[in-house]
Amino acid sequence: SxxxxxxxxxxxxxxxxxxxxxxxxxxxxxxxxxxxxxxxxxxxxxxxxxxxxxxxxxxxxxxLPVENQIAYMQWSLIDRAAGYLSDDLVAQNFDFYGKTLSGKQANQPRWKRAVSTVNGVLGEAVGQMYVEKYFPAAAKERMVQLVKNLQTALGERIRNLEWMGDSTKIKAIEKLNSFYVKVGYPDKWRDYTGLNIEKDSYWANVKRATEFELDYMLSKAGKPVDRDEWGMTPQTVNAYYN
Structure with missing residues (x-):
């Protein structure tokens, strides 16, 4: 690889x-x-x-013999589930992946791991609650306008550059104009209606969430790229270009 x-x-x-x-x-x-x-x-x-x-x-x-392939698939399932099962299995899982491979001394408290799982599975749902409490629409509008002003100023600087040729300036302006700005949170929230969350089993919920996410990704196959889709959640502290 x-x-x-x-x-x-x-x-x-x-x-x-x-x-x-x-x-x-x-x-x-x-x-x-x-x-x-x-x-x-x-x-x-x-x-x-x-x-x-x-x-x-x-x-x-x-x-590889079929029985060996079956054994590997069974191990893969146990390995995938280990972090969401009993305390003993969670400890063994961390002992290898956390301590041996990553050099960590101690696992995070259970509540932090649980919050991280919810944030990973229901990222935009958590984000919607976060936005309602901490990110008013007026704040987003101000930031969107700020970025537009920056784009306008950058466009003027490109046009006035003496060292850049006209053909290059045209391409640079085209790239600047194609910049699709996303600030704060999406205009349309993701629908989690089809995801079934129960009190039966932590791992069962994670498994259903994994299947739900796979179905969501596969539903996009063969379709145009949705430029309104977000790659990160509002509560994620980060800026990125995709």
């Missing part, structure tokens, strides 16, 4: 190909069965971030 530096290179991790090309490139995996199994229908093109690691997976699938 790529190094950490290579993984941060968007161009190196974008390999668009047709489904037929993928089948020819990596024929040892039943791609139709895989896509149907996760609920993807009608996809003819896709982007494969890294081709070589998938070829290695292909070799493993076609050489």
């Amino acid at each position: 790529f190094s950490a530096v290579e993984q941060r290179n968007p161009a190196a991790n974008y390999h668009k190909m047709s489904l037929d090309e993928l089948k020819k490139e990596i024929p040892g995996i039943d791609w139709d069965a895989f896509l149907n199994g996760i609920g993807v229908k009608g996809v003819t093109e896709l982007s494969v971030s890294q081709v070589e690691p998938i070829k290695e997976v292909e070799k493993i699938i076609n050489s």
